[in-house]
Amino acid sequence: MEESVSKGPSSLRLGSLKSSLSGRSSPKSSPTFRRLHSSRTPRRESRSGVGGIQWFRSNRLVYWLLLITLWAYLGFYVQSKWAHGHKKEEFLGFSGDPRNKPVDAEKNARRDLLADNSLVAVNNGTNKTQVSSDRKFDVILAKNEKEVSPRKKNGKKARRNSHKTRGKSKAKMNIEIGDTEDQEQEIPQTNSTYGLLVGPFGAVEDRVLEWSPEKRSGTCDRKGHFARLVWSRRLVLVFHELSMTGAPISMMELATELLSCGATVSAVVLSKKGGLMSELARRRIKVIEDRADLSFKTAMKADLVIAGSAVCASWIDQYIAHFPAGGSQIAWWIMENRREYFDRSKLVLNRVKMLIFLSELQSKQWLTWCQEENIKLRSQPALVPLAVNDELAFVAGIPCSLNTPSSSPEKMLEKRQLLRAAVRKEMGLKDNDMLVMSLSSINAGKGQLILLESARLMIDQYPLQTHSEVKKAFNIMQNQSTLAVKHRLRGKFTSLKTKNADGINDSHRRKIFDGKGTVEQSLKILIGSVGSKSNKIPYVKEILNFLSHHAKLSESVLWTPTTPRVASLYSAADVYVMNSQGLGETFGRVTIEAMAFGLPVLGTDAGGTKEIVEHNVTGLLHPMGHPGTQVLAENLQFLLENPSAGKQMGMEGRKKVERNYLKRHMYKRFVEVLTRCMRSK
Secondary structure (H helix, E strand, O other): HHHHHHHOHHHHHHHHHHHHHHHHHHOOOOOHHHHOOOOOOOHHHHHHHHHHHHHHHHHHHHHHHHHHHHHHHHHHHHHHHHHHOOOOHHHHHHHOOHHHOOOOOOOOOOOOOOOOOEEEOOOOOOOOOOOOOOOOEEEOOOOOOOOOOOOOOOHHHHHOOOOOOOOOOOOOOEEEEEEEEOOOOOOOOOOOOOOEEEEOHHHHHHHHOOOOOOOOOOOOOOHHHHHHHOOOOOOEEEEEEOOHHHHHHHHHHHHHHHHOOOOEEEEEEEOOOOOOOHHHHHHHOOOEEEHHHHHHHHHHHHOEEEEOOOOHHHHHHHHHHHHHHHHHEEEEEHHHHHHHHHHHHOOOOHHEEEEEEEOHHHHHHHHHHHHOOOOOOOOOOOEEOOOOOHHHHHOOOOOOOEEEEEEHHHHHHHHHHHHHHHHHHHHOOOOEEEEEEOOOOOOOHHHHHHHHHHHHHOOOOOOOOOOOOHHHHHHOOHOOHHHHHHHHHHHOOOOOOOOOOOHHHHHHHEEEEEEEEEEEEEEEEEHHHEEOOOOHHHHHHHHHHHOOOOHHHHEEEEEEEEEOHHHHHHOOOOEEEEEEOOOOOOOOOHHHHHHHOOOEEOOOHHHHHHHOOOEOOEEEOOOOOHHHHHHHHHHHHHHHHHHHHHHHHHHHHHHHHHHHHHHHHHHHHHHHHHHHHHOOO
16 A cells, blocks of 8 residues: 555645545554644644635636736726826826826916917016017016015026025916916016906805805706707717817807717817816816827717817818718807908818808808808808806806705895905905906907007096987987887986096096995906917017006006806906907807896997897997097996996896897707708708
């Protein structure tokens, strides 16, 4: 028997065989049995895990599969943390590309007056606008605080000491060309040449209104026709950029509504210029990183592609070249109204399923250009004006999907007054001051410089006789307003001449008696949006140079950074100015937003503004260009002297918004567009 055991295949088997044989042949009380089994106690056997080892050795395939699974899971975890982590630059010690970081407009509030391709240095104590060959100029803005004595710094010494002044009252902001995302968050504290920088007020909104981002999310009317039409549909939305302007914001809100109604939405972003990337992420809108092959493949599988700007012409052209039948699934929502945009897109206008315009005047203009170029469209264009979103309607006190029993429209009207008081206090405004706002990107097409020239006429030059001019204005559009409204307003339109103690007219600052005593009333001009990527640098320089030569005017100017949180600004304002030039504003989303908050609108007599603003009923119109400077100045002075007339106009404008420009009105029109586009040929 010993001979057979010695021929065993392994020592392990030999040991186990000897033990088992010895156990059978030797009595348990014998010395041999005790010697062989002295270490085999029940507790040690239970902890030895011999059975588990034997199982793994007999099932090696399962063992390797388990290891592979663990390794794959670890790799997926590492990749996910790298792709989606909030601190990519700290992950595994590697630094990410700062240009790929989403920029939160509230957390990274820009303090520059720049668009793109610029370098700005903001210094304290400088009273001159310097434009040098390396494209630098000084921008001096201020917080609403007491003035402190400035200290001049220049050259290398200023750059060397810039880091030491961080966190103190003085700060320098250097914005490199092509990289305006990374900017200092500190604001110069001294009041100086160009006015006062205020806002943003997102934190004030959250505190006063008592709401969170979740409460601001729109909800879909699941029983509505629009929801039934888009349910389970796949749609691709093409953004030309992510600036905080009308077209990108409207497309973002459309994507949000589609997602809320059960559609699958993918966004193609042609340029990430702007600050909406973080907002897209908050709303869970999927952005396709690739603007070519991957976006084309995604669009091919979609039920409909909606392009949100004439600038999308290049992508549409490439997509149709890649997929010739793709034009039949494209609805092109064009939001521009200038000839250069038509020339850019005319080669593909007749290859898409449908064109969508914002206003009647814009539609007629584009159809006229098409006739001039002998372009025959595949179908009749549709008309879908923009609307006031639910978030702003909610704050304005207009019934919408966000209302709850605890936040009824009446309750929101009360909170809006609290918000107005809080924001105006931070701006340093008195109760009787008139805040005039122009909220848009800063470029010549928006006419901010003409607005400032009109304000200068009130402040620097001479008394403006507005009584006769306003009387004449009543008859300009006599057939377009009701007689009852005109009689109401006529009784309120009285001209007041104001003189100071020296007998000199001071139109922008007047003393009035409010029943308790004499108070001072001033004109303030709020201009946005500082830091917008759509700002035009030469035009910004021109405005700053103009302000540097008119000290009184600069005392009345406020600036505010670009931000998607504008409810606080509308709540604080008293008058809105839509001063678009050229062919006028295509539609003017900000116009209907201001009207929703009960603000009278002073607009140019052209474009979509002419369709929205009813002269002497919801606002006052003036000519475009420099001929309109004098009329705009008179309209400003009239509203300053007659606040009750402005309130009456604001009430009429609010009623018009409730009739025509709420979200339900826009999506009712979209139902017709989607039905026509998704219908088979």
